[in-house]
Amino acid sequence: MKIKKIKPSIPLILFFILIAIFIFFSIIADNFLTFRNISSLLKNMTVMGIMAVGLTPLMIAGRIDLSFGANLSLTTVFMALLYGGSLGIGFKEVEEAVSSEYFDTAGGSTSLWLVVIIGILIATAIGAFNGLVIEKIRVNPLIFTLAMLSVLQSVAFVYSNKMSIFVGTDEVYNIGELEFFNIPVSIFILFILLLIYWFFLKFTKFGRTIYAVGSGAEVSQLFGINVKGTRIILYTLVGFFTGIAAIIVFFNTGIGSSYHGELLLFPTLSGIVLGGLGFQGGKGSIISSILGVLILAFLVNGLKTLGIQSDQIQIIQGAVFIGAVSFYAIRERK
Amino acid sequence: MENFKNKFKSALNNIFLGKSEAPLLLLVYIIILVIFFSLNNDYLRLNNIKNILGNLSIPAILSVGLTPVILSGNIDISIGSTYALSGIVVGLLYRVADIPVPVAILAGLLIGLIVGAINGLLVIKIGVNSIIATLGMMSMIRGVIYVIGRRVMKIYYQPFLNLARIYIFEHIQIILIYFLVFFFIMYFILKLTKFGKHLYAIGADEKIASFFGINIRRNKFITFLISGGAAAIGGVLSVSVIGDVTVSFGSGTLLFEVITACILGGISVAGGRGSLIGVFVAIFILGSIRSGLVLADVPINLRELIFGMILILALVMDSFRVRKRGLSEEL
Amino acid sequence: MDRKIVLEVKNLGKYFNAIKAIDGVDMKLYENEILAIVGDNGAGKSTLIKTISGVYSKNFGSIYINGKEAEINNALDAKKHGIETVYQDSSVIPLLDASSNIFLGREKIRQNFFGRLFKILDFKYMREETRKVLNKFGIDLKDLDAEVANLSGGQRQSVSIGRAAYWGGKIIILDEPTNNLGVKQENKVMDLIMKLSHDFKVSIIIITHNIDHVFQLVDRIVVLRNGKKVGDVLKKETDKNDVVAMITGVKNIKMNGKT
Numbered sequence: 001m002k003i004k005k006i007k008p009s010i011p012l013i014l015f016f017i018l019i020a021i022f023i024f025f026s027i028i029a030d031n032f033l034t035f036r037n038i039s040s041l042l043k044n045m046t047v048m049g050i051m052a053v054g055l056t057p058l059m060i061a062g063r064i065d066l067s068f069g070a071n072l073s074l075t076t077v078f079m080a081l082l083y084g085g086s087l088g089i090g091f092k093e094v095e096e097a098v099s100s101e102y103f104d105t106a107g108g109s110t111s112l113w114l115v116v117i118i119g120i121l122i123a124t125a126i127g128a129f130n131g132l133v134i135e136k137i138r139v140n141p142l143i144f145t146l147a148m149l150s151v152l153q154s155v156a157f158v159y160s161n162k163m164s165i166f167v168g169t170d171e172v173y174n175i176g177e178l179e180f181f182n183i184p185v186s187i188f189i190l191f192i193l194l195l196i197y198w199f200f201l202k203f204t205k206f207g208r209t210i211y212a213v214g215s216g217a218e219v220s221q222l223f224g225i226n227v228k229g230t231r232i233i234l235y236t237l238v239g240f241f242t243g244i245a246a247i248i249v250f251f252n253t254g255i256g257s258s259y260h261g262e263l264l265l266f267p268t269l270s271g272i273v274l275g276g277l278g279f280q281g282g283k284g285s286i287i288s289s290i291l292g293v294l295i296l297a298f299l300v301n302g303l304k305t306l307g308i309q310s311d312q313i314q315i316i317q318g319a320v321f322i323g324a325v326s327f328y329a330i331r332e333r334k
Numbered sequence: 335m336e337n338f339k340n341k342f343k344s345a346l347n348n349i350f351l352g353k354s355e356a357p358l359l360l361l362v363y364i365i366i367l368v369i370f371f372s373l374n375n376d377y378l379r380l381n382n383i384k385n386i387l388g389n390l391s392i393p394a395i396l397s398v399g400l401t402p403v404i405l406s407g408n409i410d411i412s413i414g415s416t417y418a419l420s421g422i423v424v425g426l427l428y429r430v431a432d433i434p435v436p437v438a439i440l441a442g443l444l445i446g447l448i449v450g451a452i453n454g455l456l457v458i459k460i461g462v463n464s465i466i467a468t469l470g471m472m473s474m475i476r477g478v479i480y481v482i483g484r485r486v487m488k489i490y491y492q493p494f495l496n497l498a499r500i501y502i503f504e505h506i507q508i509i510l511i512y513f514l515v516f517f518f519i520m521y522f523i524l525k526l527t528k529f530g531k532h533l534y535a536i537g538a539d540e541k542i543a544s545f546f547g548i549n550i551r552r553n554k555f556i557t558f559l560i561s562g563g564a565a566a567i568g569g570v571l572s573v574s575v576i577g578d579v580t581v582s583f584g585s586g587t588l589l590f591e592v593i594t595a596c597i598l599g600g601i602s603v604a605g606g607r608g609s610l611i612g613v614f615v616a617i618f619i620l621g622s623i624r625s626g627l628v629l630a631d632v633p634i635n636l637r638e639l640i641f642g643m644i645l646i647l648a649l650v651m652d653s654f655r656v657r658k659r660g661l662s663e664e665l
Numbered sequence: 666m667d668r669k670i671v672l673e674v675k676n677l678g679k680y681f682n683a684i685k686a687i688d689g690v691d692m693k694l695y696e697n698e699i700l701a702i703v704g705d706n707g708a709g710k711s712t713l714i715k716t717i718s719g720v721y722s723k724n725f726g727s728i729y730i731n732g733k734e735a736e737i738n739n740a741l742d743a744k745k746h747g748i749e750t751v752y753q754d755s756s757v758i759p760l761l762d763a764s765s766n767i768f769l770g771r772e773k774i775r776q777n778f779f780g781r782l783f784k785i786l787d788f789k790y791m792r793e794e795t796r797k798v799l800n801k802f803g804i805d806l807k808d809l810d811a812e813v814a815n816l817s818g819g820q821r822q823s824v825s826i827g828r829a830a831y832w833g834g835k836i837i838i839l840d841e842p843t844n845n846l847g848v849k850q851e852n853k854v855m856d857l858i859m860k861l862s863h864d865f866k867v868s869i870i871i872i873t874h875n876i877d878h879v880f881q882l883v884d885r886i887v888v889l890r891n892g893k894k895v896g897d898v899l900k901k902e903t904d905k906n907d908v909v910a911m912i913t914g915v916k917n918i919k920m921n922g923k924t
Binding site: 205208212225283 | 744
């Protein structure tokens with residue numbers, strides 16, 4: 001399955017933009033081109049990158065999920081509570097448990113493996129739930145996932161009392177700081193996931209099915225493709241990838257918080273739309289999405305090193321988002 | 335006997351799945367009142383009722399303003415941030431730039447129209463999906479608010495405070511009157527004017543609407559102006575009620591409350607159907623639930639969760655309604 | 666006649682709530698013939714062939730393929746019985762290329778271990794087969810990887826018709842194949858249909874509004890009106906006026922040459 005051929009191709013343009021931004025900030029900003037800055041940048045973007053990779057096939061298939069940020073938050077909260085041993089007790093007790101740091105530094109009360117597995121299960125289950133409701137009951141995907149965002153966020157608030165749950169034991173940080181050849185493990189995870197999904201999208205029947213569903217759902221149905229089933233699987237996978245991202249966040253920060261996801265939602269979406277992922281389906285690629293996320297990450301980081309404040313950066317981010325969707329919308333019309 | 339059973343069945347069908355949501359909603363409303371009254375007898379006291387009415391008035395204005403947008407097949411999720419921005423602008427102009435209050439208020443309202451116009455431009459002229467466009471705007475406006483609004487702005491100017499705080503006949507808050515007036519105007523527009531009928535047509539089937547010569551672009555654009563304007567009105571009134579404005583003004587749950595009222599009230603996400611009457615009842619239901627939960631000592635996080643689930647429930651119900659009419663066999 | 670009946674429907678009916686789209690239709694399709702189904706808007710032509718091809722499931726009546734009763738509840742069932750359909754607007758996916766469309770839902774998998782494990786596509790095979798089948802219709806696409814949306818209307822139809830022929834359809838249904846095409850493209854599509862009939866030896870049902878095309882192409886004409894069959898005549902035993910009269914109901918029912 002070839003990417004839509006247009007001279008020049010979108011990934012190429014994006015790549016050049018990325019290089020241009022990189023060079024620009026290297027020259028302009030002093031602290032930009034340091035090993036420390038770049039590696040911190042890359043480390044931060046892996047989480048967004050992983051979620052972007054997970055979302056891309058879903059959007060190619062013509063659907064959207066706005067609740068993944070809240071999903072991530074909720075998952076980290078549950079992981080923190082589970083690890084810290086305070087899951088399953090009443091709301092008032094959570095308040096007390098959360099406000100006192102009674103975990104010793106060696107380890108939590110639940111095995112870390114179990115915590116990880118349950119985290120992935122929760123996130124995946126939420127994704128599956130989204131998929132089932134949207135495809136079986138046929139609610140409007142955009143508004144429903146928006147509503148789920150609110151619901152999941154609320155649940156996270158309930159269980160964390162709107163506070164951050166700190167469970168940063170040595171055990172946790174040791175894993176969070178794992179590196180191979182000086183490169184954080186999370187980047188390898190991103191790379192592997194990226195590769196796998198890219199391969200599946202381009203070379204397998206599953207990938208082609210996704211493109212078919214996205215650009216011609218009725219016709220696909222006529223030819224025996226299980227349109228709804230495909231989308232449900234993709235929603236579940238979004239949940240799965242969000243779970244992986246949640247785990248990485250958990251190990252990196254040692255914190256379960258209902259605010260993790262909120263901060264990641266918009267930048268991830270911005271990266272994806274920069275990569276040209278339309279909301280109408282049938283087009284897009286993993287490469288473009290990752291490039292989009294990278295461009296945004298470099299842009300934000302570069303601006304930060306120039307001393308521009310986060311609020312102003314948010315305006316720029318919003319403008320980039322609007323600019324990107326407008327650009328692709330206009331292109332679509334021609 | 336058979337005949338009676340059939341009629342009863344079809345009446346039930348109508349209420350749950352069909353023509354009008356209002357009867358079902360009224361029924362639900364009564365049940366809710368009963369439940370909450372039994373949980374806390376203060377519920378039906380005059381004081382509390384005044385409370386409920388006062389709290390729901392401003393979000394209600396936003397819901398009424400949002401309705402035309404949804405009817406014509408779009409949505410505007412930037413209303414929360416527009417609401418906040420208008421408030422901030424009024425505060426800034428008055429406190430910082432020393433501009434007379436009436437002008438500041440006008441500026442605040444104008445902001446709402448400007449945001450609405452930009453939304454309209456993005457959705458109609460450029461062709462961006464309305465959720466995406468308004469999502470982007472919401473984010474950008476939030477950023478703008480943080481940049482320009484980083485201070486507490488208190489407003490002591492009595493006439494301005496009176497704008498939203500005075501009571502009529504001792505018991506009725508004036509914001510309730512504003513809401514009712516706005517509601518009746520919008521109801522009149524939607525039910526009795528050509529514009530209103532056109533909106534329903536556009537929401538129901540754009541292709542056919544355009545065959546009949548309806549100017550889809552212009553009409554849709556106007557709906558965004560309405561939602562932006564209503565949000566701005568709400569924002570300005572809110573500042574008057576609260577008396578000051580800060581960066582955290584109007585964040586979070588407002589947007590979802592407003593949307594929930596519309597959808598619960600029967601405005602279909604698919605566009606083209608629903609009545610303001612349903613929205614009216616839904617607004618009261620939500621306001622009453624909120625008050626009831628507070629009086630029953632339900633913690634705030636749980637309250638927000640319950641409202642989220644109400645929205646989901648409303649969406650699912652809306653889905654079933656749309657399917658029952660055989661509208662969507664789509665994939 | 667002694668010819669083989671490849672498809673027969675008896676008393677076929679499909680209702681949509683109160684609307685009786687088709688209401689007890691009897692129809693035969695003989696081997697190797699080209700049959701036209703005509704009728705005014707709402708006569709039931711589309712519903713009839715959609716019921717036969719599995720898009721709709723019938724409310725009553727029976728369908729027989731080669732003499733045996735067939736259960737057709739979805740599009741896949743129909744394909745299993747050798748019924749391939751070309752819907753209006755070609756039923757192609759515009760953003761995909763020709764071979765993706767031809768192999769839609771039936772993609773060829775590479776036969777090695779990994780291929781079967783991950784269902785890796787055999788692009789080479791599919792492109793080759795696509796080229797071959799399009800050549801049989803006299804179509805030579807310069808860029809086989811082009812999105813079908815960028816092809817001409819006639820080329821798009823060739824992809825669609827080629828798909829139907831390629832998968833061994835013995836009964837091929839064409840729903841308004843020349844709709845929305847310019848005159849030149851229309852003629853090209855008619856050539857395709859002729860080729861289909863002569864070279865592939867299949868039985869064809871065509872739905873069309875265009876009476877001229879009917880008389881250029883087909884062997885027999887079935888007329889529907891208000892969900893019922895009101896005419897069933899050989900082309901050579903009737904003329905345009907006759908047919909139009911049956912469509913509009915001016916003329917009375919005419920079956921097999923008798924009024």
